[in-house]
Amino acid sequence: MFKKILVATDGSPLSEKAVESAIEMARHHSAELVVFTVARRPPKSYMDGSTVRESVESESIDKQRQENAQALVAAIGERARGRGVSCHPLVAHSSQVAESIIAAAGNQACDLIVMASHGRKGLGRLLIGSETQHVLTHSTLPVLVLR
Template identity: 35%
Template sequence: MYEHILVAVDGSELAHKGLEHGLVLAKALDADITVLTVSEPMHPDSVRAARLAGLDNIVIDYNRQLESLAKERFEVVEGRARDHGIEVNVVHKIDESPAETIVRLAKARDCDLIVMSSHGRRGIQKILLGSQTSEVLVKASVPVLVIR
């Protein structure tokens, strides 16, 4: 049914539930699995302020910290994959739009299912906070399994 599953994680407890669903599906279907985490780049105003303060390498340092956090996150992901007896590919991207990155990577890797979690916010909370899951649902050309 599904041959390559993309699971989007952000390090939250809820994302771990999405990861577990993705791992179980991949094992049951003998599918490849890629786990993606997306970090937002440093805000341009922060970059300008840091440079004015004489911190010229601030973006490099910030990106190194993001890579370090992603590495820690992926250690957990790889451990869970080992527990399920499967191999997992991990990808970290730095991008302003996590949803667009998820959709782009799914297409680039020929994934035929995206698994992600959602807090299920509604009303004004959804408008104010936005919803990466909603955006993926609108933009993805493959099925999206949403874990609440």
């Protein structure tokens, strides 16, 4: 049924459940798996929601986030390949997580997006928002949300 599945991960324990499910789905359907994460850009100004940092400090944080993201998707990719799943690790560098997930799924010609919901409620959801909710409401592809 599915030929190419994108699983979005942030490395959290809840996200790990989505990764495990996506690996098993890909194995079951003989589908390719795209393991995707976003290396968030650090805010660079007050308008971005943070204190202003020195350029060198900002670049160092940015580089560390990129390295951590690469290591995360590479490790998941190795795990998937060890279970017989063809895998393509992919990292985006953005401050727009939901939009990056949707764009990556489209660019990679995926037929399904798998991701976790952190289940924020009340004020936390209003203040932080929900990347999962944004993907659900804006994606033209089917989205499997795991909790």
